[in-house]
Amino acid sequence: MKAAVLNNNKFEIREVPRPSLKEHENGAIVKVIGCGLCGSDLVKIRTGKAKNGTVLGHEVVGEIVEINTKTNFEEGDKIVLGHHVPCFNCIYCWGGNYSMCRHFKDTNIIPGGFAEYIYVSEEHLKNTVFQVNANLSDVEAAFLEPLGCCIRAVKRSGIEDDTKNLIIGLGSIGILMGQVVNCYGNKSFGCDLIYDRVRLSENYNFEKSFFIQDEETVLNEMKNYAPYGFDNVFLTAGSSKSLDFAVKAVRDGGKIIVFSSTKDNLAGFKNNDIYYRELTIMGSYSPSPMDLEDSIELIESGKVNVSGLSEVYPLAQINKAVNETLSNTIIKAFIKI
Numbered sequence: 001m002k003a004a005v006l007n008n009n010k011f012e013i014r015e016v017p018r019p020s021l022k023e024h025e026n027g028a029i030v031k032v033i034g035c036g037l038c039g040s041d042l043v044k045i046r047t048g049k050a051k052n053g054t055v056l057g058h059e060v061v062g063e064i065v066e067i068n069t070k071t072n073f074e075e076g077d078k079i080v081l082g083h084h085v086p087c088f089n090c091i092y093c094w095g096g097n098y099s100m101c102r103h104f105k106d107t108n109i110i111p112g113g114f115a116e117y118i119y120v121s122e123e124h125l126k127n128t129v130f131q132v133n134a135n136l137s138d139v140e141a142a143f144l145e146p147l148g149c150c151i152r153a154v155k156r157s158g159i160e161d162d163t164k165n166l167i168i169g170l171g172s173i174g175i176l177m178g179q180v181v182n183c184y185g186n187k188s189f190g191c192d193l194i195y196d197r198v199r200l201s202e203n204y205n206f207e208k209s210f211f212i213q214d215e216e217t218v219l220n221e222m223k224n225y226a227p228y229g230f231d232n233v234f235l236t237a238g239s240s241k242s243l244d245f246a247v248k249a250v251r252d253g254g255k256i257i258v259f260s261s262t263k264d265n266l267a268g269f270k271n272n273d274i275y276y277r278e279l280t281i282m283g284s285y286s287p288s289p290m291d292l293e294d295s296i297e298l299i300e301s302g303k304v305n306v307s308g309l310s311e312v313y314p315l316a317q318i319n320k321a322v323n324e325t326l327s328n329t330i331i332k333a334f335i336k337i
């Protein structure tokens, strides 16, 4: 079968062995229909974190073509999935930090979503695989996992009714995050350095989106909407600069939710800001099976609008998709297999 295999920070389309149920006791073989290109894939490509020979991709929509499990799934089912499964029985799982569970980190789909077929284990099928409603498009369905990540972040922020939330970064994740904030009965505000993204976000229910041309001017303008500052600030931009901005935009006693890595990992929050202003800084990483369950509900009910965000590329053009995402030419890529 064909797969996009990583080689020196680029993908190469190669013939690789098709996974088969013979190698595994039970599980399913899924024919991949398409797979979203995630920001975390881009980080792995850029930093060399993923070794040569890796098949990336985890935002899969596909069809079960072979199955041997004690589950209700059948051949022909159209599915979406989360690629990691927690053990539910370790110090991390007991504390609700499912994405820190070592079993979570060890489990995955094989070989990866940018391939014609993948193997999905029985424990995936039991916990992190969902059947897709026929009225949902493939591109929309593939938002299950990234939306699940946003739901986790919003839940972790302990969000209460009527809070004011600032989303820094209006890429696909920022736009999903704002909508999740709304679903939980709160107001979302957005900001970005890219004018077109600010305009685009206006179609997705933000109370107000700010174009950051000059930081001080924008912070002053924000005071008209959140005089004390924002209750919660979500960092989705992955730029070191946005940390300082988050500290200026959050209210005393507020929360900053870190949702992306930064390139250099040198930037940080200042001790005295946290102490004197009683700030809470927290991270949110990857979704739990319960977040995925909420995610499919929000997509299928249309409470979160995921249309109009993705451009579709054939597998052969996956490097073009990477470049156009990195250059901010597009918001999000969906690779059609």
Ligand SMILES: [Zn+2]
Binding pocket: 038, 039, 040, 058, 059, 145, 146
């Ligand atoms: Zn993802």
Ligand SMILES: [Zn+2]
Binding pocket: 086, 087, 088, 089, 090, 091, 092, 093, 101, 102, 103, 104
């Ligand atoms: Zn665990």
